[in-house]
Amino acid sequence: MTEAYVLHEYSQSGNCYKIRLTAALLGIALERRGYDILKGETRTPEFLANVNANGRIPVLQIVDRSLPESNAACFYLADGSSMVPEDRFDRADMLRWMFFEQYSHEPNVATLRFWLTFVGEAALSEAQRGQIEAKRAAGAAALELMDEHLAANAFFVGDRLTLADIALYAYTHVADGGGFDLGAYPAVQAWLTRVAATPGYVAMDA
Amino acid sequence: MTEAYVLHEYSQSGNCYKIRLTAALLGIALERRGYDILKGETRTPEFLANVNANGRIPVLQIVDRSLPESNAACFYLADGSSMVPEDRFDRADMLRWMFFEQYSHEPNVATLRFWLTFVGEAALSEAQRGQIEAKRAAGAAALELMDEHLAANAFFVGDRLTLADIALYAYTHVADGGGFDLGAYPAVQAWLTRVAATPGYVAMDA
CATH class of the missing domain: 3.40.30.10 (Glutaredoxin)
Incomplete structure (x- = not known):
């Protein structure tokens, strides 16, 4: 089929x-x-x-x-499911975290994982190597912001899982591949466990 | 008030x-x-x-x-206006261009404008200077992709102005401040004129 x-x-x-x-x-x-x-x-x-x-x-x-x-x-x-909030502010707030993910999280957390785990540090260009330090700091700042939010909230928007959680979960749960220590972000770790416990959850390697 | x-x-x-x-x-x-x-x-x-x-x-x-x-x-x-399409695919396609803007356009086109026009090349760090060439190429690729799309379409999604146009207009219409030559993208130029002709339009300096 x-x-x-x-x-x-x-x-x-x-x-x-x-x-x-x-x-x-x-x-x-x-x-x-x-x-x-x-x-x-x-x-x-x-x-x-x-x-x-x-x-x-x-x-x-x-x-x-x-x-x-x-x-x-x-x-x-x-769209139309409970993973996109019906409330107008919450719907926009979900998008806020999704844009944050693509602008402030992915280019740092995901790119360092790609460079260090997939490409390999030895194969990086001079220009890429020159960005590692800034991406390390910006990625840590993104994780810190998430940790602050999750210390007071079970999920990013409202009281249930939305696409904001999915978007941020994807690269956060493998951030160690980019050299980030998730042990420094306890609220993020507890949230990762909550997301993985959602009925229907599949792992990245599945 | x-x-x-x-x-x-x-x-x-x-x-x-x-x-x-x-x-x-x-x-x-x-x-x-x-x-x-x-x-x-x-x-x-x-x-x-x-x-x-x-x-x-x-x-x-x-x-x-x-x-x-x-x-x-x-x-x-x-949300709820004609600037967000009612059609499910078109609504997601509008978001597609908005995520493209934040991931592939803004970090190149807007950042070069900020660095070259507001900060000034002399005040840039070594690491920033090392990224100019890559951002120049990536910004040009984003403008080229827009130009190809706009050669066949009056607006980014459907046949009317949506938030995809607003998002991409903001930094494209001042891209010369980052050293991009808009003369190389005729379909983009025609679209800039169309957006600026929308009833209610205000200029950046207004």
Whole structure:
């Protein structure tokens, strides 16, 4: 059987995992199609023409239409469900954390994991090496902000799991791969445990 | 009279301008409160405690609640209006372009403008100078992707102006301040003219 949804992905990417986790929690089936980003498989002329002109994964294909950007794909899948709040402020506040994730968290926490665990420090360019210290500080600041919020709140928005939690969970739970010590953020650790206990949860390696 | 909405901002920031432009197009009044980011006025203990623990502007204050992240604030203001599509795919596709803006456009196009026009090249750190070339290439790639899309479409999503256009307009129309030549992107230029012709439009300096 052909699924209505095809996820173009790299399985170890947290951005791709967000979409799989959202779909799993909603009981939605996805066909998975893998690309090795380390071999440039998302920069081929065919990928650029047919999947994403931006040369990035994930892309959620919905029948014959393509939706790049992980958080937009999660929004599409969860729109109308309890994972997108009905309240106007809460809905915008959820997006606030999702934009925070893409601007202040992912470029630091995820990029350091990619550089240090997947590419390897020895293979980094001079310019990349020059950014490690700033990304380490900015990533720690993002985790600290999350920890402060989660010390007083069970989830990022309201009293239940929303896409804000999914978006921030994806790279936070593997932040040690970027050299971040999650032991310094106890409220984040307790929240990671809460998210993983959600019925329907799937692990990144599943 | 006290407005229900207070915008904590730096007037020359495109991220702050997005919110003013969205409000103007919707006929919503905002009280503006300015901070000089070059003097660190958004990193004071008072700002961090009362406005945004992330130390960034803009923040949209809605009565007594604060909403950071420019695109989330625009979403709050426009939610339920024609600037947020009713169609499920189009709504997610609008968010796709807004996440693209924050991930692939703003950190390159806006950051180079800030560094070169506001901070000044001589005052940049070694690490910042080492990133100019990569940001120049990534910013040009973002503008090129926009140009390809706009060569075939009047607006980013559907056939009317949405928040995707507002988000991308803010820093694109002043991209020359970061050393980008908009003459290379004719479809982007035609779209800038279309956006500026929208009834209710206000300029960044207004």
